[in-house]
Amino acid sequence: MKFLIRFRYFSLFLVTFLLSSCGWILTDHRYDYLKERQSESVEVASDQATRPIVDYYPIPTTQENLVSSDSYEVPLPPQVFSSGSTNEIRMHRLGELRWLYVETLPSSVWPLMKDFWSSGDFGLSFEDPNTGVLESTNMPSGSSEGKLQMKIEHGIRQASSEIFLSHLMKDSNNNWVKVPVENNLEDKILREALDYLSKAPSTGGTSLVALNLNLGQKAILKQSEDGTSLIEINLEFPRAWAAVDRALKEALITVQDLDRTNGVFFVTFSKEEEVGFIKGLFRRDRASNQPDFRIYIKKVGKSKCTVTVVSESQGGKTFERDLLSEINQSLS
Numbered sequence: 001m002k003f004l005i006r007f008r009y010f011s012l013f014l015v016t017f018l019l020s021s022c023g024w025i026l027t028d029h030r031y032d033y034l035k036e037r038q039s040e041s042v043e044v045a046s047d048q049a050t051r052p053i054v055d056y057y058p059i060p061t062t063q064e065n066l067v068s069s070d071s072y073e074v075p076l077p078p079q080v081f082s083s084g085s086t087n088e089i090r091m092h093r094l095g096e097l098r099w100l101y102v103e104t105l106p107s108s109v110w111p112l113m114k115d116f117w118s119s120g121d122f123g124l125s126f127e128d129p130n131t132g133v134l135e136s137t138n139m140p141s142g143s144s145e146g147k148l149q150m151k152i153e154h155g156i157r158q159a160s161s162e163i164f165l166s167h168l169m170k171d172s173n174n175n176w177v178k179v180p181v182e183n184n185l186e187d188k189i190l191r192e193a194l195d196y197l198s199k200a201p202s203t204g205g206t207s208l209v210a211l212n213l214n215l216g217q218k219a220i221l222k223q224s225e226d227g228t229s230l231i232e233i234n235l236e237f238p239r240a241w242a243a244v245d246r247a248l249k250e251a252l253i254t255v256q257d258l259d260r261t262n263g264v265f266f267v268t269f270s271k272e273e274e275v276g277f278i279k280g281l282f283r284r285d286r287a288s289n290q291p292d293f294r295i296y297i298k299k300v301g302k303s304k305c306t307v308t309v310v311s312e313s314q315g316g317k318t319f320e321r322d323l324l325s326e327i328n329q330s331l332s
Contacts, residue, residue, distance in 0.1 A: 089197050091190060094242050096181050100163040100194055101332055106132060106152050106213035107206045109161045109197075113150060116196045122148055129210040141169040141179060148189060154216035156233070156243060156331040161213075165190050219243075221328050229321045231307040231328050232300075237263070240297055240305035247330035248295075253323075263297035267323075293323055 088103040102109055113134055117124035122136035125147075132152035138145050146169040155162045167184035168176040178184070218234045233240045241260060248255055248265065257266040292312035297305055307327065309320045 089194060091194055094239060097239075098165070098186055098190055100190055100197070101155060102161045102163065102197060103155075103157070103159065104161060105159050105206070106154055106161045106216075107208075107210040109152055109163065110207045110210035110213065111205055112197060112200050113152060113163070113193065116193055117150070120192075129207065130212055132210070132213050141167075142183070144169045144171075146170070146179065147176075148185065150193075152210075152213060154213060154218060156217075156219040156235075157329075158217060160332065163190070163193065165193075219328060219331050221325065228308065229324050231324060231331075233305045233307060233331075234303065235305060236303050237297070237299050237305055240307070243331050244295065244297055244307060244327060246332065247327045250330040250332070251326050253326070263299075265295040265297075267293045267295060269293075293320070295323075295327070 088101070090101050092099050092101055110129060110132070114124065114127060117134055117136060120136075122139060124134060125137040126133070126135035134150040134152070136148040138147050140146065146167065149166045149168055151164045151166070153162045153164070154160070165186045167179040167186050167189075169179050171177045216234075220232050221229065222232050223229055233243065235243065241263065244265065245255075248267070253267060255265050256268045258264065259266075294310045294312065296308045296310065298308075300306055307324070309324045309327075311317045311320055
């Protein structure tokens with residue numbers, strides 16, 4: 001009997017203890033350390049030896065190299081390329097050469113241009129998604145036979161396309177040759193294609209068979225073995241020169257002088273301009289004072305060029321890659 005009474009008292013005590021402790025256990029103690037208070041230092045008897053206290057991570061007392069939060073700005077990472085996202089469509093012309101610039105990948109342009117030819121007056125007789133070539137049915141061209149040939153290529157920007165058109169006719173040797181500018185239909189048909197693309201939905205489909213066309217980007221920002229940054233453009237010099245000239249204008253960079261024979265643009269930045277890339281340059285380096293740059297376009301073989309930037313001052317060398325990236329993302 002006494003054992004049962006003791007067991008009941010013990011059980012009651014145990015339950016009471018557990019219930020009272022649960023309140024402490026279930027309480028959030030994450031911020032208890034904030035309630036801690038500093039107590040008095042431990043006093044060591046003078047006749048007792050103690051080990052020396054060494055601060056292995058001392059806090060520097062000097063304030064000379066500290067930068068205030070209102071004067072320091074974290075630099076932005078270099079922008080290597082810009083992906084086209086404005087769905088812009090426009091016609092370009094360089095001498096007798098005409099082409100359409102479309103700010104979307106070739107695999108998205110391909111099905112639209114197939115529909116353009118299939119629903120048009122000339123029809124579609126040949127297609128090759130691996131080379132990006134579309135051809136109309138044969139038609140009369142003066143006293144000979146003719147046809148229209150369209151070529152879709154990857155553009156200069158990362159997500160862009162270029163559409164070229166050739167009006168061809170058979171010569172006396174039965175070879176296909178281009179119809180002279182004054183008699184060809186290239187400008188007329190390209191404008192019709194531009195109008196067709198402008199009315200097409202912005203969220204069109206992508207052709208899986210034409211994905212191969214997305215690999216031929218014409219401008220790539222690279223770094224040479226000696227560490228020099230450059231843009232490699234798979235274009236002949238006239239088009240490369242025109243593309244860089246257009247890119248500088250789009251980036252609001254004023255060219256002070258140029259030498260097309262030697263492929264050089266002369267650029268000078270001033271604080272008075274305070275726009276775009278120039279504003280960022282002076283914001284990141286307040287010591288800059290009208291830095292001068294030379295932009296070189298050099299031929300590499302028959303159909304390839306390189307674009308490099310050289311600063312005339314030691315302070316401007318920091319921004320050579322920034323200026324090159326600005327040109328690269330404005331190329332079209």
